[in-house]
Amino acid sequence: xxxxxxxxxxxxxxxxxxxxxxxxxxxxxxxxxxxxxxxxxxxxxxxxxxxxxxxxxxxxxxxxxxxxxxxxxxxxxxxxxxxxxxxxxxxxxxxxxxxxxxxxxxxxxxxxxxxxxxxxxxxxxxxxxxxxxxxxxxxxxxxxxxxxxxxxxxxxxxxxxxxxxxxxxxxxxxxxxxxxxxxxxxxxxxxxxxxxxxxxxxxxxxxxxxxxxxxxxx
Amino acid sequence: xxxxxxxxxxxxxxxxxxxxxxxxxxxxxxxxxxxxxxxxxxxxxxxxxxxxxxxxxxxxxxxxxxxxxxxxxxxxxxxxxxxxxxxxxxxxxxxxxxxxxxxxxxxxxxxxxxxxxxxxxxxxxxxxxxxxxxxxxxxxxxxxxxxxxxxxxxxxxxxxxxxxxxxxxxxxxxxxxxxxxxxxxxxxxxxxxxxxxxxxxxxxxxxxxxxxxxxxxxxxxxxxxxxxxxxxxxxxxxxxxxxxxxxxxxxxxxxxxxxxxxxxxxxxxxxxxxxxxxxxxxxxxxxxxxxxxxxxxxxxxxxxxxxxxxxxxxxxxxxxxxxxxxxxxxxxxxxxxxxxxxxxxxxx
Numbered sequence: 001x002x003x004x005x006x007x008x009x010x011x012x013x014x015x016x017x018x019x020x021x022x023x024x025x026x027x028x029x030x031x032x033x034x035x036x037x038x039x040x041x042x043x044x045x046x047x048x049x050x051x052x053x054x055x056x057x058x059x060x061x062x063x064x065x066x067x068x069x070x071x072x073x074x075x076x077x078x079x080x081x082x083x084x085x086x087x088x089x090x091x092x093x094x095x096x097x098x099x100x101x102x103x104x105x106x107x108x109x110x111x112x113x114x115x116x117x118x119x120x121x122x123x124x125x126x127x128x129x130x131x132x133x134x135x136x137x138x139x140x141x142x143x144x145x146x147x148x149x150x151x152x153x154x155x156x157x158x159x160x161x162x163x164x165x166x167x168x169x170x171x172x173x174x175x176x177x178x179x180x181x182x183x184x185x186x187x188x189x190x191x192x193x194x195x196x197x198x199x200x201x202x203x204x205x206x207x208x209x210x211x212x213x214x215x216x217x218x
Numbered sequence: 219x220x221x222x223x224x225x226x227x228x229x230x231x232x233x234x235x236x237x238x239x240x241x242x243x244x245x246x247x248x249x250x251x252x253x254x255x256x257x258x259x260x261x262x263x264x265x266x267x268x269x270x271x272x273x274x275x276x277x278x279x280x281x282x283x284x285x286x287x288x289x290x291x292x293x294x295x296x297x298x299x300x301x302x303x304x305x306x307x308x309x310x311x312x313x314x315x316x317x318x319x320x321x322x323x324x325x326x327x328x329x330x331x332x333x334x335x336x337x338x339x340x341x342x343x344x345x346x347x348x349x350x351x352x353x354x355x356x357x358x359x360x361x362x363x364x365x366x367x368x369x370x371x372x373x374x375x376x377x378x379x380x381x382x383x384x385x386x387x388x389x390x391x392x393x394x395x396x397x398x399x400x401x402x403x404x405x406x407x408x409x410x411x412x413x414x415x416x417x418x419x420x421x422x423x424x425x426x427x428x429x430x431x432x433x434x435x436x437x438x439x440x441x442x443x444x445x446x447x448x449x450x451x452x453x454x455x456x457x458x459x460x461x462x463x464x465x466x467x468x469x470x471x472x473x474x475x476x477x478x479x480x481x482x483x484x485x486x487x488x489x490x491x492x493x494x495x496x497x498x499x500x501x502x503x504x505x506x507x508x509x510x511x512x513x514x515x516x517x518x519x520x521x522x523x524x525x526x527x528x529x530x531x532x533x534x535x536x537x538x539x540x541x542x543x544x545x546x547x548x549x550x551x552x553x554x555x556x557x558x559x560x561x562x563x564x565x566x
Contacts, residue, residue: 021385062426065426065428065429065430065433066381066427066428066429067381067382067384067385067429067430067433068385068430070378070381070382070385071382071385071386074382105307105310107305107313107314107315108377109378110377110378110381110428113378132305132313156541156542157506157507157511157541157542157543157544158251158310158311158542158544158545159310160507160511160544161511161544161546186427186461186462187505187506187507187508187541188507189507189508191508192507192508192512195512
């Protein structure tokens with residue numbers, strides 16, 4: 001090596017590895033962070049998250065597609081796994097929790113996973129319920145985790161009606177005012193979101209971070 | 219309102235597929251679970267009882283009078299017959315729970331192309347095709363479903379992993395695609411033999427919402443073309459459905475050799491018509507999730523009228539939804555689609 005690398009230089013490398021989907025590079029530069037005793041949390045937020053933000057932009061512009069985003073996420077996760085054990089936990093800061101899931105009857109979870117990747121990278125705490133999630137699970141998870149946002153996804157016209165059931169159940173449980181609801185997925189629209197009583201709709205995964213920030217702005 | 223209809227649904231659809239003008243625009247709602255509910259069954263019942271499935275199709279088409287019966291029971295059946303494990307909910311279509319190919323190097327060599335008359339649910343589905351043909355053959359076209367080879371690949375591998383394989387294991391993925399294509403060809407042959415007048419090849423994982431055009435051209439197109447060409451050589455009609463944004467690959471879709479291209483509301487029908495309408499029949503594109511599910515018959519009629527205004531001129535157009543019709547769609551909205559073709563879709 002050529003002396004001690006600059007912190008910002010390593011963070012830039014990490015960001016680039018995420019953008020390029022370079023798994024080996026991500027591993028190497030994450031190890032470099034630890035070796036040089038740089039702050040692991042900073043490396044995630046100023047390196048990996050910045051890279052993922054670029055990826056999100058490229059996806060939105062139609063330059064990146066799902067395989068490219070998945071590869072970037074894979075590189076990011078490799079680095080996160082190395083960095084995470086070294087994060088100094090700050091107990092005073094409580095991150096905003098978001099419950100995510102694909103609604104009942106629907107197993108198409110790629111879009112939801114992309115949303116998770118983007119929100120994760122942006123520092124939100126994600127409670128991922130997975131796919132084919134029973135209606136009651138959303139309500140339960142939101143209550144148990146004090147989540148501020150519920151995000152639901154449906155990729156089939158046939159499973160969209162499950163979203164309304166979740167909203168209705170939140171109303172019935174007297175919990176609707178406690179959470180914001182966002183929905184997404186190919187067949188859904190803003191019009192549909194409004195019609196079922198959700199707060200908003202996201203066109204694609206890249207819009208998720210902005211939406212959650214807006215919904216939770218105090 | 220309209221004069222007496224001169225063609226049978228079979229003649230009508232075939233005429234449109236041949237890019238000519240039928241008596242009026244054919245209308246083909248993509249109905250499966252919708253019919254199952256109309257007939258009062260749960261979806262899990264028809265998965266094992268093909269007579270109930272056939273009844274649901276016949277009941278619905280007699281009641282609503284559209285132009286095609288659908289053997290759409292083969293949801294992931296080829297992938298299931300090759301080892302993927304399905305989850306079968308009580309009242310909705312099944313999905314792949316555990317994909318067959320976990321480890322590419324170890325599991326690909328184990329794959330066997332299923333025998334359509336012996337393996338999995340395939341014989342049961344073929345029986346359904348034959349029963350539909352017996353019941354309405356020659357008068358109403360019988361559609362048989364075969365998933366596209368790329369979709370079949372995703373259902374054997376898991377979609378997310380297959381998408382990542384495009385980047386990480388492209389050669390192994392192509393090997394899997396090759397096997398999937400063979401399997402789709404062999405099964406499709408049996409579907410035609412069982413009596414299907416046309417085959418629906420569906421490939422929702424191929425749109426621009428998922429993969430780039432470059433990836434489509436490298437991983438999907440050559441295999442899909444091989445699959446569709448083989449059906450064409452059997453003398454059957456084929457329509458290719460890819461829902462989502464396919465605006466940058468409409469021409470490639472037409473180049474696969476399909477007779478018709480079915481698109482959803484992310485494609486402007488006028489643009490599709492001018493781009494490829496001289497080569498393929500266009501099918502589309504009433505929104506199933508918004509218009510059919512949530513709006514009034516009047517809205518359905520208006521959206522249908524606009525679709526026809528954009529794409530019916532000169533023939534070669536079929537009014538269809540953008541994707542499968544949800545079970546909860548009100549009957550009046552399907553009736554409104556049928557009324558719309560009689561009101562606005564008559565050719566002079």
